[in-house]
Amino acid sequence: MSIQPITGNYGQLPQLPPPVYGQPPVGTQPSTLTEGDTFNQIGGYVGSAGGGGFASFKLNGAVAANYKNTLDMIHNGSGVGNTFKALFTGTKEFAKISFKAAGLSALVGGGVSVVVNGYQAATGKITGGTAAGNIAADAVTSAVGGVGAVAVGGTVTWGLGKFLSGTPLAIIGIGAGIAGSVLATHLIKKTGIDQGIRDGVKGMFGS
Secondary structure, three states: OOOOOOOOOOOOOOOOOOOOOOOOOOOOOOOOOOHHHHHHHHHHHHHHHHHHHHHHHHHHHHHHHHHHHHHHHHHHOOHHHHHHHHHHHHHHHHHHHHHHHHHHHHHHHHHHHHHHHHHHHHOOOOOHHHHHHHHHHHHHHHHHHHHHHHHHHHHHHHHHOOOOOHHHHHHHHHHHHHHHHHHHHHHHHHHOHHHHHHHHHHHHOOO
């Protein structure tokens, strides 16, 4: 008894075109992150870090002094009313300091962004509208980073003020401020607010 092979036309498997180097495989999406995007993202973080460091250098001492004054008001007075007044006064003063920090950091971060995006636009890598959107978004994120910088840097300066002074305390405080600025910048980027600003300004230029 011999076994006969099974024959029949069951169709042919589809043939896929050979991969082309430089293109994504079939069924996948190409990455939208270009070299220019990476350059702009790095520039944004560098600007925010620089702005946060500058704001910390200028205002960490003011934040630390505000903490001290607030606690002194609480300790030297009595009653809930005094505590509330001390906290209200301290919060109001911190808001003033934060506003100054936001302006200083936005000035530095926006300046860095002007250089980065100006170069990108001048070399034809991005349009003028894209550059304007990036600059606006970087200025806003740097402003938020400045608030984070003095919040962290000022707190560290106040906390270590009992043990350190002079240049060592200033360096540590500025370093903490830079870390706070980068963290705040990262968090606001996570919300997509910066992208909304970028798209809105870019749309005003029609490109």
